Amino acid sequence: MTIRYSIIIPVYNRPGELSELLESLAAAPAEVMSRTEVIVVDDGSEERSGEVCRNSRDTPDIRYLYQDNRGPGGARNTGAGMARGEWLIFFDSDCIIPPGYMDAVEQGLSNGNVDVFGGPDRASDDFTPTQKAIDYAMTSFLTTGGIRGGRKQLDRYYPRSFNMGIRKSAFDAVDGFSSLRFGEDLDLSMRLIAAGYRTALLDRAWVYHKRRTDLKKFFKQVYNSGMARVVLNKRHPGTMKAVHWMPSLFVLYLAAAFLSLPVAGGWLWLPPALFCLLLFLDGWRKTRHLVSALLVPPAALFQLSGYGTGLLHALVIIHILGRTDARAFEKNFYR
Numbered sequence: 562m563t564i565r566y567s568i569i570i571p572v573y574n575r576p577g578e579l580s581e582l583l584e585s586l587a588a589a590p591a592e593v594m595s596r597t598e599v600i601v602v603d604d605g606s607e608e609r610s611g612e613v614c615r616n617s618r619d620t621p622d623i624r625y626l627y628q629d630n631r632g633p634g635g636a637r638n639t640g641a642g643m644a645r646g647e648w649l650i651f652f653d654s655d656c657i658i659p660p661g662y663m664d665a666v667e668q669g670l671s672n673g674n675v676d677v678f679g680g681p682d683r684a685s686d687d688f689t690p691t692q693k694a695i696d697y698a699m700t701s702f703l704t705t706g707g708i709r710g711g712r713k714q715l716d717r718y719y720p721r722s723f724n725m726g727i728r729k730s731a732f733d734a735v736d737g738f739s740s741l742r743f744g745e746d747l748d749l750s751m752r753l754i755a756a757g758y759r760t761a762l763l764d765r766a767w768v769y770h771k772r773r774t775d776l777k778k779f780f781k782q783v784y785n786s787g788m789a790r791v792v793l794n795k796r797h798p799g800t801m802k803a804v805h806w807m808p809s810l811f812v813l814y815l816a817a818a819f820l821s822l823p824v825a826g827g828w829l830w831l832p833p834a835l836f837c838l839l840l841f842l843d844g845w846r847k848t849r850h851l852v853s854a855l856l857v858p859p860a861a862l863f864q865l866s867g868y869g870t871g872l873l874h875a876l877v878i879i880h881i882l883g884r885t886d887a888r889a890f891e892k893n894f895y896r
Contacts, residue, residue, distance in 0.1 A: 565596040567646030571636035572654040605630030634738030634745040653723040657769040665765035676758035679720025680766035694856035698864040722746035744789025787871025808869030
């Protein structure tokens, strides 16, 4: 039977999470999965995932490859090179796929007007309170303007690689992912759009996404994302929008509030305090879980301060010091 979908999963030291992902794929409709292959690329792990793949008897047509560490883009490119499907679908190994996902993709692609698609992510009820709070911080309108939570961006929709599908012909035409360690998915989406390919947000093709398991790892992740935004704007001028500057303005405001304490007292801290109260109330409304709601303000502050300082750091490195690239926590993608 002709393969329609090639699901590609890069993994690094996460056999347990990969097992959950493969188990969730096994629950997808058999008719769709009979035309689907799964390719797992183990990117230099010490904890290899070969046995997980061999034991995944309920997941049809699964292939496993181990390679020296090349980073997320390199691992995905390896998987794409092995793929036989018309469509490449990329998942991060910390995702869980709901049963209706593949049906939603089939329906979304039925009109033939899409070359690249992406979908939202959300937190499962059994995620930890920290994971739920981080999910809120990454998807709420109050923290990211909603651009990561399922809303289309102000100009175009840029799919991200935790949940992303691309026609293989389009992927090959733009030479796949670049060597960037962070922002490589947005770079690919931008190059595809520049080449004339059509993107779409498939609202119903959502995944559960565990993201980071503690705030320290989360800070490193968003710090790198802030740095990547400056690099992306250098490669693709005009792609940085006003919403991307908000976290940096937030950081500068907090710095000014701290420095003004001896002169102005603490009144400048009133807006951040009210913002945290609003985050707690909105977090409680969305999660209906007290501990998660209490963790929403610190998670949001980590998200805003991490992204904002990362962006400012990259601005100094690239536009003041004149370097061509900006890197920080390079090993953080998988950790």
